[in-house]
Amino acid sequence: MITTEDRLEILELYGVQSHAVDGGDGEAWAATYAEDGVFESPTYQLTARGRDELRAFAENSNGAALARGEQFRHVVTGIVLDEIEEGRVRARAYMTILATTAEGSRVDRSLVVHDELVRVAGSWLFRERKVYRD
Amino acid sequence: MITTEDRLEILELYGVQSHAVDGGDGEAWAATYAEDGVFESPTYQLTARGRDELRAFAENSNGAALARGEQFRHVVTGIVLDEIEEGRVRARAYMTILATTAEGSRVDRSLVVHDELVRVAGSWLFRERKVYRD
Amino acid sequence: MITTEDRLEILELYGVQSHAVDGGDGEAWAATYAEDGVFESPTYQLTARGRDELRAFAENSNGAALARGEQFRHVVTGIVLDEIEEGRVRARAYMTILATTAEGSRVDRSLVVHDELVRVAGSWLFRERKVYRD
Numbered sequence: 001m002i003t004t005e006d007r008l009e010i011l012e013l014y015g016v017q018s019h020a021v022d023g024g025d026g027e028a029w030a031a032t033y034a035e036d037g038v039f040e041s042p043t044y045q046l047t048a049r050g051r052d053e054l055r056a057f058a059e060n061s062n063g064a065a066l067a068r069g070e071q072f073r074h075v076v077t078g079i080v081l082d083e084i085e086e087g088r089v090r091a092r093a094y095m096t097i098l099a100t101t102a103e104g105s106r107v108d109r110s111l112v113v114h115d116e117l118v119r120v121a122g123s124w125l126f127r128e129r130k131v132y133r134d
Numbered sequence: 135m136i137t138t139e140d141r142l143e144i145l146e147l148y149g150v151q152s153h154a155v156d157g158g159d160g161e162a163w164a165a166t167y168a169e170d171g172v173f174e175s176p177t178y179q180l181t182a183r184g185r186d187e188l189r190a191f192a193e194n195s196n197g198a199a200l201a202r203g204e205q206f207r208h209v210v211t212g213i214v215l216d217e218i219e220e221g222r223v224r225a226r227a228y229m230t231i232l233a234t235t236a237e238g239s240r241v242d243r244s245l246v247v248h249d250e251l252v253r254v255a256g257s258w259l260f261r262e263r264k265v266y267r268d
Numbered sequence: 269m270i271t272t273e274d275r276l277e278i279l280e281l282y283g284v285q286s287h288a289v290d291g292g293d294g295e296a297w298a299a300t301y302a303e304d305g306v307f308e309s310p311t312y313q314l315t316a317r318g319r320d321e322l323r324a325f326a327e328n329s330n331g332a333a334l335a336r337g338e339q340f341r342h343v344v345t346g347i348v349l350d351e352i353e354e355g356r357v358r359a360r361a362y363m364t365i366l367a368t369t370a371e372g373s374r375v376d377r378s379l380v381v382h383d384e385l386v387r388v389a390g391s392w393l394f395r396e397r398k399v400y401r402d
Contacts, residue, residue: 004138004272015348019360071402073362073378075345077209080149092153094207096232096239098364098378100402105364105375107239110207110232134205134234138272211343214283226287228341230366230373241373244341244366268339268368 002083010089010117010124011079017126018074024066026059034118034125043133065099072108073098087119095131110134136217144223144251144258145213151260152208158200160193168252168259177267199233206242207232218250223258225249229265244268270351278357278385278392279347285394286342292334294327302386302393311401333367340376341366352384357392359383363399378402 013032020028030051033039039048039057048057065072078094092114099108116128147166154162164185167173173182173191182191199206212228226248233242250262281300288296298319301307307316307325316325333340346362360382367376384396 004142007142008272008275012348015346015361018346018362019348071378073346073364073402075209075343075362075364077211077345078149078152078207080146080153093149094152094209096207096209098375100378105378105402107232107241107375110205110234110239134207134239138276141276209343211345212283212286212341214280214287227283228286228343230341230343241366241375244339244368244373268341268373 002081002089006089006119006124007081010081010091013117013124013126014076014079014093018076021058021062022072022074024059024062026055026057026062029058030054032126034120034127037126038128039131040129041131041133043131069101070099070108071101073100076113084116089117089124091115091117136215136223140223140253140258141215144215144225147251147258147260148210148213148227152210155192155196156206156208158193158196160189160191160196163192164188166260168254168261171260172262173265174263175265175267177265203235204233204242205235207234210247221253222261223251225251270349270357274357274387274392275349278349278359281385281392281394282344282347282361286344289326289330290340290342292327292330294323294325294330297326298322300394302388302395305394306396307399308397309399309401311399337369338367338376339369341368344381355387356395357385359385 017029017032033051033054035051037054039054048054075096075098076093080092082090084090095111095113097108098105112132114130115126117124118127151163151166167185167188169185171188173188182188196206209230209232210227214226216224218224229245229247231242232239246266248264249260251258252261285297285300301319301322303319305322307322316322343364343366344361348360350358352358363379363381365376366373380400382398383394385392386395
């Protein structure tokens with residue numbers, strides 16, 4: 001059973017991730033993953049494994065956006081959770097990336113994420129994310 | 135009183151709906167409604183009553199989008215709940231439909247939904263939805 | 269500790285705010301603030317203090333949008349809460365303003381809000397908001 005506390009902690013973790021990645025704090029973003037966390041983007045054939053690679057990925061992608069004059073915002077909605085077993089949860093969500101430049105704001109892209117979260121030492125963390133681009 | 139469990143179950147139900155309708159699973163979408171559920175769009179003068187009509191509506195609207203080369207995402211935010219009586223809840227929410235094509239993503243339309251939910255055999259379901267287009 | 273009840277009440281308060289401001293109900297929007305609540309937009313060099321100024325600000329900004337033929341929707345996501353002390357919470361969130369006209373819907377602007385909430389007579393209210401435009 002996913003308790004109300006678990007559920008709210010996980011929902012908040014998505015918010016923490018967005019603020020971290022869009023704020024250029026790759027370390028805080030990587031810290032939302034388990035030590036052996038994996039981020040996989042089949043559409044980009046990219047995989048980041050472990051916190052060092054995860055941090056580098058977040059910093060590079062945010063840095064590249066800023067270099068183009070774009071402020072990204074990762075807008076996450078439609079989070080649905082299913083328990084796999086005690087301490088392991090599968091999640092699906094929509095992730096819309098907004099990009100704002102001097103010209104204005106637009107929807108940069110629409111993604112669906114499939115996540116697995118685990119409870120490690122009492123806290124929920126992402127173990128695996130697969131990103132699918134519409 | 136709407137308990138925290140009720141509230142989180144209802145919030146999740148909106149997520150389940152979005153994934154179902156955008157994934158072309160009309161049956162799963164219809165299953166979020168009570169057997170006698172009603173979906174009403176005054177702007178389109180459309181009413182679907184009961185799960186068969188609801189399923190057909192969801193499949194047709196998603197099918198029509200795909201036929202135009204569009205992947206829809208129903209982004210729901212601003213959900214506010216008010217108890218009518220024990221086991222009956224009124225909800226208001228924003229529903230933004232994003233459409234993604236080979237050319238990119240855009241806001242297709244902005245809607246407000248007014249819902250009534252009922253608890254049936256321990257689970258929350260939609261009994262009535264009215265959709266208003268901005 | 270922020271209880272699950274506190275958290276859900278605060279999340280809902282953001283929804284109440286959006287429906288109030290976009291529905292032109294400046295009084296309901298101002299009522300989500302404490303009596304001495306402050307709204308500050310450094311980018312616009314605007315500050316509203318107390319419920320009268322808050323109500324006037326909400327009514328004017330919505331009225332101006334309607335006069336231009338625009339229906340605004342304040343879409344709030346990525347809400348992250350941190351307790352400052354018992355009865356005081358710091359919040360960060362994304363606020364995307366959608367504007368719909370006869371021509372269609374678009375992202376008008378992308379904001380980040382930094383809020384402080386207080387519990388007054390058992391209910392959570394905004395004491396201070398700072399708005400940052402991307």
